[in-house]
Amino acid sequence: MPNATVLVVDDEPLIRWSLVNRLKEAGYRTLEAGTAGEAVALHRDGADLLLLDVALPDADGLSVLKQVKETDPDTLVIMLTANIDVGTAVEAMKSGAFHYASKPFDLDEVMLLVEKALETTQLRREVRVLRARQAQPYGASSIVGESAPIKAVRALLEKIGVSPASTVLLSGESGTGKDLAAKVLHYSSARASKPFMNITCSALPETLLESELFGHERGAFTGADRQKRGLIESADGGTVFLDEIGEMVPMLQAKLLRFLEEKSFKRVGGAQDVKVDVRVVAATNRSLQDEVKKGHFREDLFYRLNVMSVVLPPLRERTEDVPLLISHYIDSFNTEFRKKIRGVAPAAMTALQAYSWRGNVRELRNAVERAMLLAEGNELTESHFPMLSAGDGELTTAMGLPIEGINLEALERSLVVQALERCGWNQTKAATLLGLNRVG
Ligand SMILES: Nc1ncnc2c1ncn2[C@@H]1O[C@H](COP(=O)(O)OP(=O)(O)O)[C@@H](O)[C@H]1O
Numbered sequence: 001m002p003n004a005t006v007l008v009v010d011d012e013p014l015i016r017w018s019l020v021n022r023l024k025e026a027g028y029r030t031l032e033a034g035t036a037g038e039a040v041a042l043h044r045d046g047a048d049l050l051l052l053d054v055a056l057p058d059a060d061g062l063s064v065l066k067q068v069k070e071t072d073p074d075t076l077v078i079m080l081t082a083n084i085d086v087g088t089a090v091e092a093m094k095s096g097a098f099h100y101a102s103k104p105f106d107l108d109e110v111m112l113l114v115e116k117a118l119e120t121t122q123l124r125r126e127v128r129v130l131r132a133r134q135a136q137p138y139g140a141s142s143i144v145g146e147s148a149p150i151k152a153v154r155a156l157l158e159k160i161g162v163s164p165a166s167t168v169l170l171s172g173e174s175g176t177g178k179d180l181a182a183k184v185l186h187y188s189s190a191r192a193s194k195p196f197m198n199i200t201c202s203a204l205p206e207t208l209l210e211s212e213l214f215g216h217e218r219g220a221f222t223g224a225d226r227q228k229r230g231l232i233e234s235a236d237g238g239t240v241f242l243d244e245i246g247e248m249v250p251m252l253q254a255k256l257l258r259f260l261e262e263k264s265f266k267r268v269g270g271a272q273d274v275k276v277d278v279r280v281v282a283a284t285n286r287s288l289q290d291e292v293k294k295g296h297f298r299e300d301l302f303y304r305l306n307v308m309s310v311v312l313p314p315l316r317e318r319t320e321d322v323p324l325l326i327s328h329y330i331d332s333f334n335t336e337f338r339k340k341i342r343g344v345a346p347a348a349m350t351a352l353q354a355y356s357w358r359g360n361v362r363e364l365r366n367a368v369e370r371a372m373l374l375a376e377g378n379e380l381t382e383s384h385f386p387m388l389s390a391g392d393g394e395l396t397t398a399m400g401l402p403i404e405g406i407n408l409e410a411l412e413r414s415l416v417v418q419a420l421e422r423c424g425w426n427q428t429k430a431a432t433l434l435g436l437n438r439v440g
């Protein structure tokens with residue numbers, strides 16, 4: 001562990017001096033204290049390890065050990081005992097000392113102990129971070145953002161999470177966090193210890209999707225040589241996440257609706273009703289309401305799903321979250337790539353906040369990942385985000401259709417007026433801006 005700070009506590013200056021010298025040679029930062037009082041005060045300023053004499057003028061080294069461990073249980077302590085005093089050594093170990101060395105000690109041996117001890121702190125810290133992550137893999141706090149719309153989403157998810165209501169519809173553009181929200185719902189619910197099953201409705205042909213979801217009996221179709229439980233059955237007690245529900249064919253929509261209403265279904269080729277208790281969370285990146293109007297989606301299923309509806313806002317409508325998300329991903333990629341990026345240059349941050357983020361948080365995450373792989377210094381600048389300088393011409397083809405749809409006529413009118421105004425009502429120039437006179 002390079003850069004670790006070692007605090008040497010001994011009232012004998014010569015011992016301190018020899019230890020400090022040797023530690024510095026090995027590349028450690030060092031602090032020195034001659035009394036228990038100094039030791040406790042210096043430890044608060046941050047020391048990873050203490051070499052602690054048992055006999056100090058103002059107090060017993062053991063009491064320093066106890067105080068230090070109380071302030072920061074991760075601090076390692078190696079006790080230095082004057083002669084082989086087994087009782088003290090045992091008590092020190094019980095109070096959390098890592099080890100002890102008896103005076104007169106061998107410097108090499110002490111250095112070896114220091115090295116070993118520091119390795120364990122590093123490990124212990126890493127383990128703690130991992131445990132925390134595991135314990136709360138998808139708590140509501142994993143949804144980053146402090147904008148009003150995202151706060152509302154977080155609050156709503158927490159509320160629905162603990163409510164017994166069984167069906168939830170998540171809508172939002174691609175990359176806005178629908179998968180994440182589904183997991184937050186599951187892991188913040190009483191169902192958390194039961195399975196979370198997830199399937200993308202557009203990924204499979206309809207017959208396969210049906211048997212994946214509902215299972216099948218032996219002999220239900222060619223190749224069905226034994227009975228198979230579907231996802232819904234396997235998720236009993238837990239949550240089934242149906243992604244891209246808008247892509248589900250009408251036959252399956254009907255079967256799903258029946259299941260939502262009756263809480264039971266028949267496996268493909270089966271006659272018996274199978275009863276299960278699952279929460280269905282469905283997600284869509286299109287407006288299901290429009291799909292209903294177009295006759296692609298069953299109205300009754302839409303209303304059944306839409307009882308609890310959470311709309312994930314696009315990132316461009318909550319630009320104040322952009323810096324928070326960026327620093328969240330900088331932290332996480334710093335760990336992953338072992339980098340030390342401190343942040344984004346102010347000019348680049350302004351540009352990033354103004355950027356359209358058509359791919360929402362997913363695009364932002366990928367952009368930060370790419371930037372961090374490219375960056376050599378410790379700051380990200382505009383040059384690390386190539387999409388910021390992509391040609392203007394892209395705008396026309398790249399405008400994402402908002403989930404609530406647009407009024408094309410009004411948009412057209414507004415663009416024409418803007419073009420005319422920008423060109424002082426010169427029609428030819430305005431037509432050029434709008435790309436209308438390329439032929440003539
Ligand atoms: N508010 C958020 N805070 C942190 N990460 C987010 C947030 N929203 C989305 N993400 C992350 O962005 C990526 C895309 O999110 P995802 O849930 O897969 O979107 P969707 O399912 O809507 O396409 C994932 O890596 C997800 O963890």
Ligand SMILES: [Mg+2]
Binds near residue numbers: 175178179243
């Ligand atoms: Mg998704």
